[in-house]
Amino acid sequence: MEFRTPIRITPTSVRIDHSTKILTLGSCFASVMGKKLYENKFQAKINPFGIIFNPISILKVLEISAEGKNTFKNSYIQNDDIWCNYDLHSDWSSANKEELDQKLSYLISTIHAYIKTSQVIILTFGTAFIYRLLSTKAVVANCHKIPATCFQKEMLSPVEIVEVFEKTYTKIKSLNPSIKFILTVSPVRHIKEGIEQNALSKAVCRVACSLIEQKHKDIEYFPSYEIMMDDLRDYRFYKEDMIHPTELAENYIWEIFLEKYCSAGTVDLLKEWESVKKAIEHKAFHPDSQAHQHFLKETIVKLRRLSTSINVEEEIQKLEKQINKK
Numbered sequence: 001m002e003f004r005t006p007i008r009i010t011p012t013s014v015r016i017d018h019s020t021k022i023l024t025l026g027s028c029f030a031s032v033m034g035k036k037l038y039e040n041k042f043q044a045k046i047n048p049f050g051i052i053f054n055p056i057s058i059l060k061v062l063e064i065s066a067e068g069k070n071t072f073k074n075s076y077i078q079n080d081d082i083w084c085n086y087d088l089h090s091d092w093s094s095a096n097k098e099e100l101d102q103k104l105s106y107l108i109s110t111i112h113a114y115i116k117t118s119q120v121i122i123l124t125f126g127t128a129f130i131y132r133l134l135s136t137k138a139v140v141a142n143c144h145k146i147p148a149t150c151f152q153k154e155m156l157s158p159v160e161i162v163e164v165f166e167k168t169y170t171k172i173k174s175l176n177p178s179i180k181f182i183l184t185v186s187p188v189r190h191i192k193e194g195i196e197q198n199a200l201s202k203a204v205c206r207v208a209c210s211l212i213e214q215k216h217k218d219i220e221y222f223p224s225y226e227i228m229m230d231d232l233r234d235y236r237f238y239k240e241d242m243i244h245p246t247e248l249a250e251n252y253i254w255e256i257f258l259e260k261y262c263s264a265g266t267v268d269l270l271k272e273w274e275s276v277k278k279a280i281e282h283k284a285f286h287p288d289s290q291a292h293q294h295f296l297k298e299t300i301v302k303l304r305r306l307s308t309s310i311n312v313e314e315e316i317q318k319l320e321k322q323i324n325k326k
Helices: 028-039 055-067 097-116 158-175 195-215 224-232 247-261 264-281 290-306 313-320
Strands: 021-026 043-046 076-079 082-085 120-125 129-133 151-155 180-185 219-221
Touching (some): 021 028, 055 097, 120 195, 151 195, 158 195, 180 195, 180 224, 195 219, 264 290, 264 313
Parallel strands (some): 021 043, 120 180
Antiparallel strands (some): 076 082, 129 151
C-alpha cells in the first residue's frame, strides 16, 4: 500500500553533466538550486541579477542579456542616498550611480557571452503578482521600499507571461540556437496576499509553463512546486516561517532533479565527490600528527582522481598547504 504520492520521473531530452554550462534566473528557489549546482561542481551562473520573483521581470533581464546592451538606465531610483534599479534586486545598489551602471554593463556583457556557449537555462517563476510603477506603467522587479501609493498591484494572466516569454525566447535562440530551457514554479509560498491568492498566483505560473512547454520541444517543466505540495505535503518540511522549504526538502527536490537530468555515471560521481568533500571539511584536533598527514595525502589522491571529471584544483591546493614539509 502506498502512503504518499511520489513524483514519477518522465523521459527528458535535457541532459546535464559537469561539462554543461547552466544559467539560473528567478526566485530564491533558483538561488537554492543554483547553490546546489555550484557546491557539486557544475558550471553554473546563479541568479546573476539577484532574486527576481515575477516572470515578466525575470524575462526582461534575460532579454537584455541576450541583446547585450545595458538598457537599465531608465529604471534607476535613489532612496536614502542609495541608488537602486527597479528591474533588479537590491543586491545591485550603490551610493554612486555611475559606478553601479558600469558594473551592470559589465555584468550584461558577461552574461551575454555566457549564454552564447551555454546549454541550459533554468527559470524559476515565484509569483504571478506584479507591481506596476504608476508614473511609467513599467513592471518593476523590486519596489525598493518606495511607498506603495507609487505602484499598482496586478496579477498576470498566463497569456501575458507566454507572450513575453516568446519574445525573449526568440532573442535567446538567435544568440544560441541549441540552448534548452527548464521551467519551474517555486515551491516557496507567497502568503502575504493570502492562501487563496497564493494558490491562484501559482496556478497562473503553472499554466503559463504548460502552454510554453507545449509550444517548444526544447523546453520542459520540472515539478519542484508539485513535489513540495503533493509529495512532501507536511509542515515538517517547512522552516519556522511556514513559507520556505527546509534543507531536507531542498535536498529531496535536488535528488529528483539529478535523477531526471543526470546520467547514472554523473550521479555516482557526485556521490564520490560528496564523500571527499566531507573529508575535506573534517577539522583535525592534531593537524601535525602522522595519522592526519596520512589522511591529507590520501584525500589528495582521491581529489586527483576526481580532477579528470570535475574542477577540484582549489581543494587540492588547500590540502597541499596543510602537508607537513618537515
